Amino acid sequence: MRFCLTMKSSGVGLCVLALGMCQIIIARKVLDCNVTGEWRNELGSRLLLTSVGPEVRGVYRTAVESVRGAAGPNREAKVIGVISDGPQPTIAFSVLWAKGSCASWVGQCFTLPGGDQVLNTLWMLRSAVSSSMNDWDGTRLGDDRFVFLRGAESP
């Protein structure tokens, strides 16, 4: 705050104003929702995300399966998707499960008043069906609320 310190007595009002602006800028920085790191949903599924420009990559480890084995031996799958910029970005990403089903999530990252980050999403899970006559039966729907566990470690 060198600017403030060099102000004379007549500048006290301006100084306070400048300090206020600094606080706003800092608060804004803190409130930015950064998806890069590890997330966990209410079922215990883990989501590891890295955003690079408008794309996200990562790994999803599910805690649940619609059919035993549907998610493969590690219940893990690669995540690939998109993310908007801005302090509370929207996000959309997909995974392909080992047995041929796939899923997409869409949602938005929010920083709550206490500083915690949440990722509120809705998802669709598509299972393969035998023919277009059975197409109606192929899609499940649900919601996931991820909470942020930790950011990516620095090197």
Added chain:
Amino acid sequence: MRFCLTMKSSGVGLCVLALGMCQIIIARKVLDCNVTGEWRNELGSRLLLTSVGPEVRGVYRTAVESVRGAAGPNREAKVIGVISDGPQPTIAFSVLWAKGSCASWVGQCFTLPGGDQVLNTLWMLRSAVSSSMNDWDGTRLGDDRFVFLRGAESP
């Protein structure tokens, strides 16, 4: 069927068997749903897809917008997603629109009895909202049925 033609009389049974297998292989080939190429939905939106292993890339040009300009000047966006293998693959892909909304589609590719390919999908469109209190208002839902226009040209 050179293999068959060179068979002597004692090989007739085998020859017929081989022909049968060829027919099965040809039929299977025709029925395989190949997403690489250009698709159009009922609203006139265009979807250009290329599958490379378990990933799909492409371009989406929408014919509609929720708010004028939401999809950007060309109404085009990059497509990124996943696809299963098999003759009627499931697919999930996402796009990020110019103004910060994003969308995901999940669905499955079918070859109809007449040979036409269709891609039956359901989608979610996520718009940015100002805070987690307004999160409930951010997601739209719908369905898209894409028909195949043409495959990617050979070089």
Added chain:
Amino acid sequence: MRFCLTMKSSGVGLCVLALGMCQIIIARKVLDCNVTGEWRNELGSRLLLTSVGPEVRGVYRTAVESVRGAAGPNREAKVIGVISDGPQPTIAFSVLWAKGSCASWVGQCFTLPGGDQVLNTLWMLRSAVSSSMNDWDGTRLGDDRFVFLRGAESP
């Protein structure tokens, strides 16, 4: 058009105007989407609806089931729901299937340029799961486009 016929020559302009208004009113009447009657979707399921004020009642006979027998011996269930007023009403209705699953549709009734009525809907089908841990697995999603077959017969 008694009003027009009694007009003298000086009233021709007004008469034409009045005729134009009549046409608009008639056209509007024809375009009103009236849900009372029988509908069929692309899978062959039948929907018989009667609207009474803001409520709809009826019968749904499904052509498909997620599990054999899920929809009961006749695959029929009572329909109960709500409908808005206006020429192209929105509608939301529910059915309970014999084995304890239930479904809701939301949509809107449109009169197409040729005069045909369609009911474009999205639906969710809820199946019972054993505990809240499996809640994520209980909901299917899809779309139905109903076309109007016939109105309710007069007495």
Added chain:
Amino acid sequence: MRFCLTMKSSGVGLCVLALGMCQIIIARKVLDCNVTGEWRNELGSRLLLTSVGPEVRGVYRTAVESVRGAAGPNREAKVIGVISDGPQPTIAFSVLWAKGSCASWVGQCFTLPGGDQVLNTLWMLRSAVSSSMNDWDGTRLGDDRFVFLRGAESP
């Protein structure tokens, strides 16, 4: 337990068995999820339900609106729907809002290990659009988790 108290010494084993059955019946009674009463979701919306056989009736008072005034002056609407029987019933219900939009919820009632009742739902909100060309834009999607506040008072 008059039945047990009147048993002679030779009936001790039977008496214990009967007590065990009573406990099971009591436990089952406690765990039954009974939707009749008042519920509140995470946004503060209230849901007053009464189940009569396979139907539910009630009142929904929303805490949120997509457009100011969309839910009407009291933000209240009549609830009408269906409910399955069994200890953890599935439910589907609809409301019509004052300005012509309507919504449906599907879900299931669970009694948590601690005894609290929750109603986990997904919903679709349908807004009227001007024509079938804009049909794609008419449906919103979300989730609601209701917690039980109190049962209906006895007379």
